[in-house]
Amino acid sequence: MFDLAIVGAGPTGGTLALATARLGLSVALIDARNLKKPQPRDTRNFAIVRGSWNLLSFSGLTNALSDHAEPLNGLEAVDDARHWLGAPSALFTGNDLPDTAGEPLLGYMLEAQHLQAAIDAAVTGNEGIERFAPALFTGMEVESGHVTVHLEKGKSLKARLLVGSDGLNSPVRQAAGIRTEGRNYGKSVFAADVTLSRPHEGIARQLFTPEGPFATLPLAGNRANLAWYMKSGAAEALAERPVEEINAELNARFAEFAGEMAIDGPVKAYPLILQVATSMIGERVALIGDAARRMNPLAGQGLNSGFKDVAALAEVCADQVRAGLDPGDALALERYQSWRRPDGLATALGMDLIDRVFSNDNALLKPLRGLALAVADRAPPLRTALARQASAAQGYLPRLMQEPA
Numbered sequence: 001m002f003d004l005a006i007v008g009a010g011p012t013g014g015t016l017a018l019a020t021a022r023l024g025l026s027v028a029l030i031d032a033r034n035l036k037k038p039q040p041r042d043t044r045n046f047a048i049v050r051g052s053w054n055l056l057s058f059s060g061l062t063n064a065l066s067d068h069a070e071p072l073n074g075l076e077a078v079d080d081a082r083h084w085l086g087a088p089s090a091l092f093t094g095n096d097l098p099d100t101a102g103e104p105l106l107g108y109m110l111e112a113q114h115l116q117a118a119i120d121a122a123v124t125g126n127e128g129i130e131r132f133a134p135a136l137f138t139g140m141e142v143e144s145g146h147v148t149v150h151l152e153k154g155k156s157l158k159a160r161l162l163v164g165s166d167g168l169n170s171p172v173r174q175a176a177g178i179r180t181e182g183r184n185y186g187k188s189v190f191a192a193d194v195t196l197s198r199p200h201e202g203i204a205r206q207l208f209t210p211e212g213p214f215a216t217l218p219l220a221g222n223r224a225n226l227a228w229y230m231k232s233g234a235a236e237a238l239a240e241r242p243v244e245e246i247n248a249e250l251n252a253r254f255a256e257f258a259g260e261m262a263i264d265g266p267v268k269a270y271p272l273i274l275q276v277a278t279s280m281i282g283e284r285v286a287l288i289g290d291a292a293r294r295m296n297p298l299a300g301q302g303l304n305s306g307f308k309d310v311a312a313l314a315e316v317c318a319d320q321v322r323a324g325l326d327p328g329d330a331l332a333l334e335r336y337q338s339w340r341r342p343d344g345l346a347t348a349l350g351m352d353l354i355d356r357v358f359s360n361d362n363a364l365l366k367p368l369r370g371l372a373l374a375v376a377d378r379a380p381p382l383r384t385a386l387a388r389q390a391s392a393a394q395g396y397l398p399r400l401m402q403e404p405a
């Protein structure tokens with residue numbers, strides 16, 4: 001009998017397996033992928049905030065990641081609309097955070113492929129984790145004191161708690177009968193890496209246009225990952241065009257903001273949706289990461305929010321096991337849900353609000369958002385609050401995410 005059976009070895013499930021194994025729990029990790037095979041190159045990049053980096057460090061991943069991590073020194077927001085305030089902008093840096101232990105960084109930029117490769121290698125080499133991969137989760141049954149987890153080809157295993165870290169369409173969430181709510185933005189984000197002609201100085205820059213944001217996120221070697229929001233269909237169509245045409249369109253539209261850019265690697269379009277599970281727990285089931293919520297990625301909060309789920313659930317389960325209690329117990333799961341659901345929901349709705357206010361040409365909203373950026377740039381307490389929000393450091397952080405003493 002395992003303490004935890006985790007379905008999904010993506011960034012959240014893989015990190016949860018590593019963290020809980022280190023905390024002494026017995027862990028089964030199930031994934032449909034072959035974890036020993038390199039994955040196809042992913043065009044996403046993650047802004048990993050300080051608390052998430054601390055969790056990755058506890059989970060034994062940062063040594064393998066440091067060579068690929070680009071320091072994130074600041075975050076700049078610029079409004080594309082011209083009005084009486086000019087082109088208002090606000091820049092937040094690690095200096096706006098009150099508790100950076102003398103290291104004024106907001107976090108690090110990591111390419112998705114490097115993060116997943118480091119996780120796959122670490123779980124494969126970890127004797128505290130029993131791996132079932134490639135194996136498909138097919139169903140579950142709650143029994144007295146445990147849950148039986150069914151895999152393809154008639155295999156099964158027993159655990160005190162089943163964790164669904166199996167992404168947006170979460171088969172675990174469906175098997176537990178948990179519903180979702182949300183909306184389709186009718187937009188997609190075009191994502192690709194580019195080489196830059198101007199030094200990025202570790203600043204993630206976001207230009208808010210009426211169609212949606214255009215962002216350049218700093219990568220090693222004066223490259224950047226770009227996220228370009230467009231109407232559904234347009235981003236997908238652009239991704240199909242020859243690279244010379246994409247470069248021409250990109251530079252015609254954004255060279256003034258970001259300097260000349262040239263696509264460097266594969267391009268892909270991701271549809272944008274807001275989807276929130278109506279509960280993060282079921283009987284002997286907990287959801288983390290995208291299985292619990294998928295949000296607008298416009299401020300890079302999705303995975304960071306998932307990492308908070310990981311750290312909170314690891315803390316709750318480890319506390320239970322240390323006290324000789326059941327990690328799948330209903331009260332323990334209630335503690336996890338009441339810790340994470342309000343914060344996760346607030347972050348998802350906050351990203352939705354930013355999208356509604358900034359991604360339009362409404363004559364009433366234009367001066368208001370210009371004013372908001374101008375005030376944010378000049379008022380120190382507001383700057384600190386926004387920098388904390390951007391670095392996901394607001395609220396009570398789980399122990400595994402706190403700055404080392």
Ligand SMILES: Cc1cc2nc3c(=O)[nH]c(=O)nc-3n(C[C@H](O)[C@H](O)[C@H](O)COP(=O)(O)OP(=O)(O)OC[C@H]3O[C@@H](n4cnc5c(N)ncnc54)[C@H](O)[C@@H]3O)c2cc1C
Binds near residue numbers: 031048135289299304
């Ligand atoms: C364009 C874009 C940019 C983004 N940028 C950022 C950013 O800068 N910062 C940030 O914090 N977030 C960002 N996000 C959000 C981030 O990508 C997600 O929050 C994150 O990848 C979710 O990770 P996860 O581990 O929860 O799920 P996933 O990565 O989806 O992993 C799910 C795993 O479950 C496995 N699985 C699924 N079904 C089964 C089954 N039946 N049996 C066995 N295994 C199964 C899959 O093989 C997979 O390994 C971005 C998202 C997008 C679309």
